[in-house]
Structure formats: C-alpha cells, structure tokens
Amino acid sequence: MSPLVGHPVFERVALIGLGLIGGSIALAARRAGAAGRVVGYARTAETRETARRIGFCDEIVESASEAVAGADLVILCVPVGAMAAVAAEIAPALREGAVVSDVGSVKGAVIEALSGLPDHVHVIPAHPLAGTEHSGPESGFAELFDNRYCLLTPLPDGDAEAEGRLARFWRALGANVEAMAPERHDLVLAVTSHAPHLIAYTMVGVADDMRRVTKSEVIKYSAAGFRDFTRIAASDPTMWRDVFLTNREATLEILGRFTEELFALQRAIRTGNGDMLFDYFTRTRAIRRGIIDAGQDTAAPDFGRVAARSGPKAGE
Amino acid sequence: MSPLVGHPVFERVALIGLGLIGGSIALAARRAGAAGRVVGYARTAETRETARRIGFCDEIVESASEAVAGADLVILCVPVGAMAAVAAEIAPALREGAVVSDVGSVKGAVIEALSGLPDHVHVIPAHPLAGTEHSGPESGFAELFDNRYCLLTPLPDGDAEAEGRLARFWRALGANVEAMAPERHDLVLAVTSHAPHLIAYTMVGVADDMRRVTKSEVIKYSAAGFRDFTRIAASDPTMWRDVFLTNREATLEILGRFTEELFALQRAIRTGNGDMLFDYFTRTRAIRRGIIDAGQDTAAPDFGRVAARSGPKAGE
Numbered sequence: 001m002s003p004l005v006g007h008p009v010f011e012r013v014a015l016i017g018l019g020l021i022g023g024s025i026a027l028a029a030r031r032a033g034a035a036g037r038v039v040g041y042a043r044t045a046e047t048r049e050t051a052r053r054i055g056f057c058d059e060i061v062e063s064a065s066e067a068v069a070g071a072d073l074v075i076l077c078v079p080v081g082a083m084a085a086v087a088a089e090i091a092p093a094l095r096e097g098a099v100v101s102d103v104g105s106v107k108g109a110v111i112e113a114l115s116g117l118p119d120h121v122h123v124i125p126a127h128p129l130a131g132t133e134h135s136g137p138e139s140g141f142a143e144l145f146d147n148r149y150c151l152l153t154p155l156p157d158g159d160a161e162a163e164g165r166l167a168r169f170w171r172a173l174g175a176n177v178e179a180m181a182p183e184r185h186d187l188v189l190a191v192t193s194h195a196p197h198l199i200a201y202t203m204v205g206v207a208d209d210m211r212r213v214t215k216s217e218v219i220k221y222s223a224a225g226f227r228d229f230t231r232i233a234a235s236d237p238t239m240w241r242d243v244f245l246t247n248r249e250a251t252l253e254i255l256g257r258f259t260e261e262l263f264a265l266q267r268a269i270r271t272g273n274g275d276m277l278f279d280y281f282t283r284t285r286a287i288r289r290g291i292i293d294a295g296q297d298t299a300a301p302d303f304g305r306v307a308a309r310s311g312p313k314a315g316e
Numbered sequence: 317m318s319p320l321v322g323h324p325v326f327e328r329v330a331l332i333g334l335g336l337i338g339g340s341i342a343l344a345a346r347r348a349g350a351a352g353r354v355v356g357y358a359r360t361a362e363t364r365e366t367a368r369r370i371g372f373c374d375e376i377v378e379s380a381s382e383a384v385a386g387a388d389l390v391i392l393c394v395p396v397g398a399m400a401a402v403a404a405e406i407a408p409a410l411r412e413g414a415v416v417s418d419v420g421s422v423k424g425a426v427i428e429a430l431s432g433l434p435d436h437v438h439v440i441p442a443h444p445l446a447g448t449e450h451s452g453p454e455s456g457f458a459e460l461f462d463n464r465y466c467l468l469t470p471l472p473d474g475d476a477e478a479e480g481r482l483a484r485f486w487r488a489l490g491a492n493v494e495a496m497a498p499e500r501h502d503l504v505l506a507v508t509s510h511a512p513h514l515i516a517y518t519m520v521g522v523a524d525d526m527r528r529v530t531k532s533e534v535i536k537y538s539a540a541g542f543r544d545f546t547r548i549a550a551s552d553p554t555m556w557r558d559v560f561l562t563n564r565e566a567t568l569e570i571l572g573r574f575t576e577e578l579f580a581l582q583r584a585i586r587t588g589n590g591d592m593l594f595d596y597f598t599r600t601r602a603i604r605r606g607i608i609d610a611g612q613d614t615a616a617p618d619f620g621r622v623a624a625r626s627g628p629k630a631g632e
Contacts, residue, residue: 191522192537195522206573218508225509225516225548226507227607229512230607233601237598258518280517281549284521284524287524287550288549
C-alpha cells in the first residue's frame with residue numbers, strides 16, 4: 001500500500017505509549033522503512049513486557065527519558081490527560097532539534113500541555129483519524145493508517161522543514177496528511193467523533209439499564225442498529241474520558257444542537273408528522289453517499305461483514 | 317451456508333414488495349430450494365421491470381391479487397404503513413389455508429393492519445432482523461439472512477402446524493427463528509433498532525446543519541464514529557417514517573430515557589466529573605463483548621473493512 005521510502009525519514013523514533021496507536025505506528029513504520037530505529041516506552045511493566053514479546057519496536061526501555069534521548073522524532077501516544085505529565089518528564093532529555101508530536105484526539109488541550117517544552121525542539125501536534133474499538137499493545141496493525149487522514153495542527157511559529165518531515169513520515173505510514181488550525185480541528189472532531197461517541201455510549205447505557213428488556217435479549221437481537229453503537233461505545237474509557245474533559249466546550253455545543261434536533265423529531269413522532277420525518281430522513285441519506293464517494297467507507301452490503309466472515313476472525 | 321431442503325417448504329410463494337427484503341427472500345429461497353415457485357409483485361412498474369430483468373422471481377405479475385392467487389405462502393414486504401391497504405386488496409384472492417406473513421419492523425401495528433383478513437388464512441407476523449442501508453430491487457442478496465434472527469410473533473389462536481412450516485422456511489433461508497410476544501418485540505426493537513436509528517438520523521442532521529463546519533469537512537473526516545451513524549441514517553426513509561409512527565409509544569419511552577442519561581453525561585462533562593465518565597464507559601464496553609460472543613458481529617479490526625477493501629466493492 002505505502003511505498004518503501006528508500007531511506008528513513010527519522011533516524012530514531014521514540015514512542016511514548018504502546019497501545020493501539022503506538023503499536024500500529026511501530027508496525028507501519030517498519031513496513032515502510034520510515035524509521036532507522038524505533039524505541040518504545042509504556043507506563044506499565046506489563047505493557048512493556050507484551051511489547052517486547054510481540055517485538056514491534058527495536059527496543060523497549062524502562063523510562064520515557066531514556067526513550068527520547070537522542071531521538072529526532074518523539075510521538076506521545078498517551079491519553080490527552082496524560083500529556084502534560086509526560087511532557088514534564090521528557091523535557092530535560094529531549095535532543096536539540098527533535099520533533100515532538102502526539103496522536104491526541106483534542107488539539108487545543110495538547111498544545112497547552114506541551115507549552116512547557118524547551119524552545120530547542122519542534123512541537124507539531126498531530127491526530128491520525130484512525131482506530132478501532134480495541135486497545136492495548138496487542139491490538140495494533142500495520143494497515144491502520146492506510147487511506148486515513150492524519151491532521152497536523154502546526155503552531156504559528158512552527159518550523160516548515162520539520163513539519164514537512166513529519167508529514168512525510170505519516171504519508172510513509174499510509175496516511176493522507178492535511179493541516180488545520182487547532183480550534184477548527186476540535187470543532188470538526190466534536191461533530192464527526194466526540195459527540196457521536198458520547199451518544200453511542202449513552203444509548204448503550206440506556207439499553208443496559210432496561211430492566212424489562214433483559215441484557216441478553218438486547219445483545220441477542222442487536223443486529224439492526226444497536227450493534228454499531230456498541231462498537232463505538234467499546235472504545236478505550238480513559239482515552240474518551242480525557243477527550244470529553246478536554247474538548248468540553250465544542251462537545252457540549254454540538255450536544256446542545258443535537259438535543260434540540262432530537263426534540264423536534266420526537267415531537268414529529270408524537271404528533272404523527274410523517275412528512276417532516278420523511279423529509280429529514282431523505283436529507284440525511286444523501287450525506288452517506290458523500291462519504292462513500294470520498295473513499296472513507298465501503299458501500300458493500302453489511303459493511304463487508306459477509307465477506308469478512310468467510311476468513312479468519314481477529315480476536316477469536 | 318443453509319442446506320438444500322430436498323423438497324420445497326411451500327409450493328407457491330407470493331412476495332408483495334420487491335425491495336431489499338423481498339429480493340433477498342427470493343434469492344435465498346432459490347438458493348435453498350425452499351419454494352416451488354416464487355411469484356412477485358411490486359407497486360411501481362419500474363420496480364417490476366427491474367425485478368424481471370434481474371430474474372430473482374420465477375414470475376412477476378401485474379397485481380397483488382394475481383400474485384397471491386393459489387399461493388400457500390404470502391409475504392408482505394412493504395413498509396408498515398402500507399400493510400393495511402395491501403391486506404384489503406389481497407383479502408378476496410387468498411387461498412384457503414394460506415399462510416400470510418410479513419417482514420415489518422413493528423408487530424403490533426401490523427397485527428392491527430392484518431386483522432381484516434379472512435378466517436380461512438393463517439396470519440403469522442414475522443420480522444427478520446437483517447438489512448443494509450441500501451433499498452430497492454437491486455440491493456438484495458441471498459446471504460442477507462444467514463445467521464440473523466427471524467422473530468415470529470404468532471397470534472394467540474394461531475395454527476401450530478402453519479407456524480412450524482413458516483419457521484422451517486426461514487431456517488432454510490439461513491435465519492435463526494425465535495418466537496416472541498408482539499408487545500415485547502416492539503419494546504426490544506425500540507431499544508436495539510428504532511431509538512438508535514432516530515439518534516443516528518438526528519446526529520447526521522446536526523452535522524449537515526453545522527454551517528461553520530462545511531459539509532465536505534464533516535464528510536472528509538468522518539472516519540471516527542460519525543461514519544457508522546451515516547450508514548444507519550442512510551436507511552430507507554419511507555420504511556423508517558412508518559416505523560416511528562407505528563411504534564410511537566415504545567420509541568418515545570426509550571428516547572425519554574436516552575435524553576435523561578445524555579443530560580447526566582453532559583453534566584459530568586460540564587462539571588469535570590471524570591470518574592463518572594470513566595465508570596460509565598467501562599460498563600458500556602462490556603456489552604460489546606457480549607455481542608461478539610453471541611456471534612452477532614465480528615471482532616475483526618475496523619469491522620473487517622481492511623480485508624473487504626482488497627476485494628471488489630459492491631455499488632462502485
């Protein structure tokens with residue numbers, strides 16, 4: 001999918017955090033030959049041990065400072081709420097001219113969290129729009145970023161050469177790289193990701209609470225709609241807690257609009273206003289077509305599940 | 317997937333409505349040899365012409381009465397709101413002892429709509445929990461019902477032999493057949509399907525309304541959450557209008573509970589209550605595991621999209 005780069009984009013890449021995203025970066029970098037050497041660190045001994053066993057990094061070290069020492073690219077692959085503490089820890093060990101980036105789903109809060117890093121490094125926040133509902137060091141795979149967007153939110157006084165190199169690295173990993181202002185990123189993501197996730201979490205919680213409808217029935221008959229919500233609502237709890245706490249304003253604004261619209265549709269149901277419902281559902285249908293045309297999903301029936309079922313299943 | 321039946325379960329099957337479900341029934345029945353002959357009718361000449369061209373029925377006729385004449389199984393594959401009119405039309409033409417069933421997503425309203433059918437037929441409402449976001453005669457495929465549930469909601473004075481035959485027919489089409497009381501069906505489906513669909517429609521509508529966030533950006537960066545909502549919200553507008561209008565009470569009850577929960581989570585975000593969010597998200601994650609264990613979805617990363625992308629895509 002992504003071409004071999006020929007020579008590494010960065011000589012020594014340090015990954016702080018070895019979950020789904022960190023592990024996938026290591027595997028995708030290896031596939032592309034995009035890094036001379038990948039050094040990894042994770043907070044828990046258990047994750048470090050699993051990462052060593054899988055072997056997706058060239059080396060797993062015992063501290064974040066050790067990982068970043070000598071690195072020309074450092075990527076923080078930790079929940080947004082942990083960024084500030086990691087930044088404080090690595091700051092003294094960062095090499096002059098190093099690129100320090102991240103993969104957080106919120107950019108304003110990350111920029112704030114990284115504001116204390118020394119002037120002699122290049123801070124370039126980034127957000128690959130890719131993931132699954134799985135987490136942990138065993139969940140990564142090299143294809144995760146293929147044909148997905150990676151949004152960079154460069155700082156006003158950023159270094160163009162460093163930004164170009166980071167973009168080249170992500171393209172080597174399979175991603176389409178684009179730049180965006182941090183505030184705009186946080187609003188767009190509130191619409192496309194943060195609010196939908198909170199809504200999915202809520203709906204799954206409601207289903208769990210329905211005492212008259214036993215959990216087993218809800219699970220058993222989940223195929224038509226609810227199933228997709230549970231996938232979204234199975235995402236990493238720590239990551240999502242931090243997303244909502246750090247992108248609070250934009251998420252609450254979108255949720256406010258959502259509630260207004262929901263009340264209007266509920267009222268149409270209550271009053272039997274079929275024309276309003278029909279027109280609304282016709283409008284939303286068109287948006288789907290746009291996403292398929294944009295190459296961000298497949299039109300295959302049932303999401304390609306039928307085809308996927310014939311092959312081996314991951315996690316089973 | 318489903319074994320050949322050996323001899324047909326029904327001699328002459330009439331399908332009224334030739335969209336995604338009607339077309340898939342015809343194809344699955346042919347695959348299994350479950351019907352001696354399948355006769356189809358659709359309201360519009362255009363759909364009848366398309367169905368003739370595809371050839372998934374043995375015969376396409378020009379009226380519903382003609383289709384049901386002599387049939388020992390009649391399946392109404394039309395939106396719930398159209399059931400009463402179709403029932404009135406076919407009533408005089410139904411053969412004595414015929415099984416009359418349907419595929420509607422709401423059962424209480426369908427039972428009411430079919431209450432005027434003659435006593436000499438067996439009315440057995442049914443609901444296959446299967447579908448895609450596509451509709452129309454070209455969207456059907458023989459595997460649609462494989463490993464999906466088909467819920468029968470037999471009437472209190474129903475005929476056990478006829479119910480057994482209809483169950484056998486659906487099993488031959490690949491489905492797992494279960495019986496359920498109609499009121500319970502309508503409540504369970506409000507949780508697992510109807511409320512989630514309305515919520516997805518609402519969220520997609522909100523995104524469309526966001527003037528500050530252009531439609532193209534929302535579509536472009538839809539990969540993380542929103543994309544799954546748009547798939548759900550692309551479902552047939554007529555079908556879903558009818559579902560909400562006819563399962564009004566159960567849907568509104570679930571939506572009321574949903575709004576309560578959503579407000580509690582919004583409040584947790586606003587007040588920075590990270591523990592509440594973390595605990596909630598941890599609880600919902602467990603439900604996902606249950607669905608995978610129940611065989612109603614795959615744990616493959618990204619819904620198996622990565623694998624599906626290598627093969628040919630439908631609709632492209």
